[in-house]
Amino acid sequence: MNHAQLTALGRALRVVGEHGEELNAETSDARLHEIKADLRRALDLLEESVTTAAPATRCPEHPQGPVDESAPDLCLLCETRRRAARRSELDGAYARPRTPAAPATAPSRYGVREDRPQPQQRWLPELWNGREWQLCGTPRRDRREAELFIAAQRRAPRAAMAHRLVHEFTDYEVVRVWGTPVRVDIEPLGNI
Numbered sequence: 001m002n003h004a005q006l007t008a009l010g011r012a013l014r015v016v017g018e019h020g021e022e023l024n025a026e027t028s029d030a031r032l033h034e035i036k037a038d039l040r041r042a043l044d045l046l047e048e049s050v051t052t053a054a055p056a057t058r059c060p061e062h063p064q065g066p067v068d069e070s071a072p073d074l075c076l077l078c079e080t081r082r083r084a085a086r087r088s089e090l091d092g093a094y095a096r097p098r099t100p101a102a103p104a105t106a107p108s109r110y111g112v113r114e115d116r117p118q119p120q121q122r123w124l125p126e127l128w129n130g131r132e133w134q135l136c137g138t139p140r141r142d143r144r145e146a147e148l149f150i151a152a153q154r155r156a157p158r159a160a161m162a163h164r165l166v167h168e169f170t171d172y173e174v175v176r177v178w179g180t181p182v183r184v185d186i187e188p189l190g191n192i
Contacts, residue, residue, distance in 0.1 A: 001049045009049055012042035084120075122168045123175075125150050127160035130184035136163070143167075143175075154178060 001009075019035045055063035059075035071079035123146035127136040136153060140146040143165070150163045162179030 001051075005045065005049045009042070009045045012038065012045050016042050120169075124166040124168055125153070126164050126166055127153070128162035128164075128179070128181035129160065130182075130186070133164065133181070136160070139168070147176075150178065 015038050016035075019038060023035075053064065056067050057063060057065055057071075057074040059065060059073045059078055062075050062077050066076040067074050068076035068079045073079075120141075122139040122141060123143050124135060124139050125137045125146050126133045137146075137149050140149065146165055150165060153159060154163060160179070162177065162181040164177040165175045167173045167175045
């Protein structure tokens, strides 16, 4: 919303507010039509000012994300992350020693480490785009499946000059590289 829109909308809403203060049982029909016109004007200004869709969730991280009615913030993505964290705690896969936690001095908007899900093992297929490595497919849970995906990518008609497979767990480790990545200048004639 730009400044002119903000000013016009504020003025229209103040006019509508003044109508509300003057409204009583003896208000004439002509005055009600005037109020109706002012309300329409304010709604039209508001419609012009709003540029994005209404948020589907109450999640500040994913306002337009998929909706999960059972989640407190209606966000399916965050609720999936929380469920995975709870499931790993129940399975005992990432057991932590139970020590009494010191009270936090102030709440953090990002949460505490125990609220975040534990890292999971993934295999990331990447390709060399001429300047840097970029993800070229969905991260996989199975190494063989990721290698088969890269093999299919290399057989494609417009294959990249190099591909690599990165193992992600708590850190990243390059497992295998296909081809040779060569840095390509995107400007013709070397920017001369």
